[in-house]
Amino acid sequence: MKRFALPATALALCGAFLLTVVAQDKPAASSPAGAAPPATQAAAAPAAPAASAPAEVVCFESRKGATELTQKEIKPGLLNVKCSPTTGAALWYGDPYHGTVPMGKMPGLETIPEGQAVVRPRADKLNFLAQCGTACHNGTFPKGFPKDKRAVPIPTMEAMVPDVKELQHGRGRIWCLDCHHTTKRNMLVDHYGDPISIEQPQLLCGKCHGDKLRDWRDGIHGKRIGDFTSTGKKRWFTCTECHNPHNVQDGARNRGFVQIAPETPPQLPHGMTSAAHEKVHPIAH
Ligand code: HEC
Ligand code: HEC
Ligand code: HEC
Structure with a gap:
């Protein structure tokens, strides 16, 4: 019994200390007891986060x-x-770099110093990816990998990823294994059949959309945020952060994106009662 007494006390003290630190990390507003002595604060801490979260x-x-x-x-x-x-x-x-990782090798961007081009990983946004190449397509199950890349019914996949039901990308001319690696299903695939990381979709999309890849590389297509000096560190948005690879040509829109509903116009400036004059063309015609 006695053997545990000391570690237990130490643990309790550590706990109290940690709670104090956590409590102090909160913004001032959520900690009205800010001026209280540390001991009282530590004692009150366990209830405080729940109440003010x-x-x-x-x-x-x-x-x-x-x-x-x-x-x-x-x-x-x-x-x-x-x-x-x-x-x-x-x-x-x-x-702007929070949660990002280095971009990885990109042909045409070799001159950017290591770590100056970063991306936000896709893998943690994809619920199935962890199982794709292990639990499901692990080489023995399901039986027999497809012999070619042609479209076949895949009800299991359609149930999991509804966007692939009638694949809307490429107008019926491309199918899963034009993009996904045959045996390494958690990877994408290049024109040689070599795997591409899911974090570098630009290498996949670029194999068919070379013009867009070039524009993206030059900063004309897509988006970057961060330091805008020419040598500054930037976060690059990757193709799949904007485009859903499975439904780029969905339904009636047939291309690009669905139109988004515009927001309501801003309020009129103080003192202006109507904006009707804006609808009149200044030069009669
Ligand atoms: C044009 C290329 C392309 C085609 C064709 C394609 N995929 Fe994908 N797929 C991708 C990319 C890229 C991702 C990663 C998407 C992301 O990062 O959001 C992905 C992701 C997935 C995922 C993971 C989804 C998740 O949420 O974890 C599954 C499963 C999948 N694809 C199945 C299929 C199936 C089945 C087909 C064929 C019917 C198919 N894909 C056709 C490019 C493609
Ligand atoms: C295997 C070749 C191939 C790959 C890989 C591929 N695409 Fe496509 N993509 C096509 C084809 C073919 C079309 C259809 C063009 C048409 O008929 O209008 C298309 C159409 C599109 C469109 C609609 C363009 C339009 O003008 O209507 C977008 C957007 C697009 N792809 C984005 C992507 C993105 C993003 C990726 C990577 C995740 C990707 N593509 C990968 C072949 C490919
Ligand atoms: C920051 C978001 C963003 C990123 C990143 C991005 N795109 Fe786009 N892309 C767009 C927008 C917006 C359009 C215009 C869509 C439209 O006109 O409806 C577009 C259009 C396209 C089109 C033509 C679609 C059409 O309707 O003509 C293709 C193909 C395409 N992108 C491929 C790519 C590829 C390949 C990458 C990566 C190298 C990429 N995009 C990265 C936002 C993005």
Whole structure:
């Protein structure tokens, strides 16, 4: 019994200390007992976070449903992201590189020093990826990998990923294994049949959309955020952060993106009662 007494006390003290630290990390507003001596604060701490914990705010960055980001404090008083209260879209970043990793090798971008081009990983946004090449397509199951790349009915996949039901990419001219590696199903595939990381979709898309890849590389297509000096560090948005690879030509829109509903116009400036004059062309015709 006695043997446990000391470690247990030490543990309890550590716990109290940690709680104090956590409590102090909270913004001033949520800790009204800020002036209280440390001992009292530590004792009150366990109840405090639950009572003052704000509701979780989730924003999307570029593709709703595929680029969600949970708002959190990266430093006291500094949020990782601020979200639009009307659309839920990311508006502002506390740190544009938060949660990013180096881009990986890209032909044509060799001159960018290591670590100056970063991307946000896709893998943690993809619910099935972890199982794709292990639990399911592990080489022995399901029996017999397809002999060619032609379309076949795949009800199991359609149930999991509804977008592949009538694959809307390529107008019936491309199929799963034009993009996914035959035997390494958690990887994409290049024209030689070699695997491409899921974090480098630009290498996949670029094998067919060379013009878009070139524009993206030159900064004309897509988006980058971060330091805008020519040698500064930048986060590059990858193709799949904006485009759903399975439904780029869905239904009636047939290409690109679905139109988004415009937001209501801003309020008229103080003192202006009508904006009808804007509808009159200044030069009669
Ligand atoms: C044009 C290329 C392309 C084609 C064709 C394609 N995929 Fe994909 N697929 C991708 C890419 C790229 C990703 C990763 C998407 C991302 O990062 O959001 C992906 C992701 C997936 C995932 C993981 C989804 C998740 O949420 O974990 C599955 C499963 C999948 N594809 C199945 C299929 C099936 C089945 C077909 C054929 C009917 C198919 N794909 C056709 C490019 C393609
Ligand atoms: C194996 C070749 C191939 C790959 C790989 C591929 N695409 Fe495509 N993509 C096509 C074809 C073919 C079309 C259909 C063009 C048409 O008929 O209008 C198309 C159409 C599109 C369209 C609609 C363009 C339009 O003008 O209507 C978009 C957007 C697109 N692809 C994005 C991507 C992205 C993003 C990736 C990577 C995830 C990708 N593609 C990978 C072959 C490919
Ligand atoms: C920041 C978001 C973003 C990124 C990243 C991005 N795109 Fe796009 N892409 C767009 C937008 C927006 C359009 C215009 C769509 C439209 O006109 O409806 C577009 C259009 C396209 C089109 C033609 C579609 C059409 O309707 O004509 C293709 C093909 C395409 N992108 C491929 C790519 C490839 C390949 C990559 C990666 C190398 C990429 N995109 C990266 C946003 C993005």
